[in-house]
Amino acid sequence: MTTTGDSTTDAAAGEGRHRIERYDPGAIEPRWQARWDELALYQTDLANQRDRYYLLTMFPYPSGDIHIGHWYIKTPTDAIARYRRMHGKNVFLPIGFDGFGLPAENAAIKNNINPRDWTTSNIANMRRQLRQMGATFDWSAEVVTCDPEYYKWNQWFFLRFLEAGLAYRANSPVDWCPNDGTLAREQVEGADRHCWRCGAKVEKRALDQWYLRVTDYADELLDFSEIQFPDPLRIQQANWIGRSSGAEIVFETAPSPHHAGGEELRVFTTRPDTLFGATFMVLAPEHPLVATLTAPERRSDVEAYVAATEAKTEIDRLSTDREKTGVAIGADAINPVNGKRVPIFVADYVLGGYGTGAIMAVPAHDERDFEFARKFGLPIVRVVMPRGADPEADLDAAFIEHTIDEVMVNSGRFTGRPAAEAWHEIVGWLAEQGKGRSAVTFRLRDWLISRQRYWGTPIPVIHCERCGIVPVPDEDLPVVLPDTVDYAGSGVNPLTRDEAFLNVACPSCGGPAQRETDTMDTFIDSSWYWYRYLAPHRPDEPLDPDLVESWTPVEQYTGGAEHAVMHLLYAREFTKMLRDIGLVQQNEPWKRVFNQGQILGTDGERMSKSRGNVQDPDELVARYGADTVRLYLMFMGPWDQGGPWSPSGIEGPYKFLHRVWTIALDPHGRDPGDRNAGALPAGESEHDARSRMRATAHRTLRDVTTDYEGFRWNTMVAKLMELANLLSRYRGTSVAGLAEWDEAVRLLLLMLAPAAPHITEELWSRLAEARGEAWSSIHTASWPTVDESVIVEATYEVPIQVNGKLRDKVTVPAGISEIELEQIVLARDKVATALGGRQPHRIIHAGGGRLVNIVVR
């Protein structure tokens, strides 16, 4: 509270003085929160099959403190829950914690504590802070992913995926520090790529790691027909999946002194029409044939280049000149369409992991190839050009247009053909000879789930010298993380040194064997938690099939835009995998997703502890109350926009709630500072005032309802402010406390209830008590219905434009005809002046007579 001492305010009301209690959120909010808990108002009866509404919001990572960003996601979500309940929905709004992850481990290494202890105490604190929001979370369904009863099922799923061929093992490189082992991307620092802890130079190391075969689902993931995403989200996912259709073309190596030739080199291209212009080939440094094809005299150069690539791989962003580099390997390939020999290079602009890891380079029609050819003096042959252009003219840049109007040149029998048709003809011709076929490639890669870390779900396999990789039998699950953990001051996964954990008998042969020490990516944990919420402690199964069938897909999912491509895509993939192993019947986990924007620090940067710009809501809640903080966050701007945090406007919603308080409890009071006190607005009769209150209340209800449906909180709050302002104007006048007044106050409280649940509950109770009615929560009341008949007004104002410029306004009776309106409009002085004697050429009646535009020449 901003004031101390006197908790009442004087209200002089002509005939006497009375006192009403001041609005004191600090007194009201904890009381109602306790009451709601006591009544278990928000424990959802999942067995109740009627009007189910599963509302899901992204569960927090237990970093230690709830910050203002959490409020920005969760309190409007709570408003959705409350709004839906007022529509009779049986709403389920669960909450939990995404317990595993790197920060716990970093804190543990730094302070020599157990990540579990760190996480557990953070969760305890965050539970307390989450309760201050006054949100209707069903805490009885809470899920914490680092509990063995949860991660057991990650392991169980993994074993099913393994059986189904959806999980596999492959060798791939990681960033490796000699002292601290595998490093996550954010643990590699600086342009010289050193370790965040010890500063050692980071290397690449190839490890056998586990993958999930999510690329099998690439095409299906591009089908968004069963999931409603906002456009930018859908586009981002589609770009991330990155489907390209083109052709795979087989080149053969040419014979040379050190190599017999005839080795197949497959390339992927989206421009098979440019095949005749392929004047060299480029292999990725990782390409398996680099070693075999390289000529002896080129070997040292090539090996040096490959090694240099390994050292940088992830790009040094600072030196963005990105001049093309590469080396010739001293071997040629043969272009299958014209039999020409073309030299082969190794260059890092070709990626090992995309397509076939090799390209045919067509410098005339690809910017990167063009740049490379220029630098190495390679021939540039134009094969596609606009109709009528000179085929031999020098190009000063790659010609990459690919519309319908280009024509082939320098392309043997295809010369003169339209390029768009030649694209297919060349692929067909190659296919006939077994030298190519049309092909589709995706940007999306299989999901690497292995992490060389302690604080995650142990991958449930055992390595036996005799039997190889043996899955842990189901009855031995969960493979529990050992509680005693000794980091020994290093980032290296302590499981690799934990003899008690490591050594086991092989489940297959009984011989000595060792456990897998890799743990799972934590995105696994967050890929199915909404199913577990429905049966958080079920001992025998990961999920309750009946409840999953009846309650999912989730009706509405809310969470930050920063998860657009990672979590929101992984979870879709995971759902499809669960479907394919027979656990769920659905194709998509959620029906609708809303991505709200991010709240940045006051400096405009992402909030993070290291930047020191984290905004703590506790202080604001202590000062203004949760209702004000909730309202302010909704009022700031569009929910999907976010933006830098600034508390400078918070007084607005705070004053608004004060005003609502005063209107509700003291309709007859007058403020000594109010010059108009007690008088109706000039020219307004009591009858006018009464219909205006009704009309405004119902119009507000109509508009606010649409705003709630579209999550447009800022305009919703603004409209409630307008209604409160109107009522405030009438306070202390003869219409205050009349039936229309009471109705408007009632509607105002009901409309405000989902957003500001405490103050509305308090006022609702007091008003009921004053009327001698029994208590019932405002949050169990029904959303009111609009009475359209009271909104209709007898007259309305018409703006008058001349040539699109506003010149006048006139008030006319509702239902006036266009002809009558025109006569009135043309008789106006200002219109005559604006016309300046010219005759109207045309008169536009826009929006059914809501605006008139007179066109003159």
Next chain:
RNA sequence: GGGCGAGUGGCGGAAUGGCAGACGCGCCGGCCUUAGGAGCCGGUGCCCCGUGAGGGGCGUGUCGGUUCGACCCCGACCUCGCCUACCA
């Protein structure tokens, strides 16, 4: 380099083809007060004319286009933010 998004008063924002600036912050004036960092009332885009009531002009990043009419749709450009890193 690519993708996505955004540019509107001093500030957050409203209006998504029809009265630009709703609502709020801030600021200015006033009331009430012993006092005001509380509360309440009024004003507030910029410029010009007018003593006044009032009147006029300009204005949504820039330039063009479509339209009776454009903050809104289309094209080009500029600036900022987010995501991403040469995806053949």
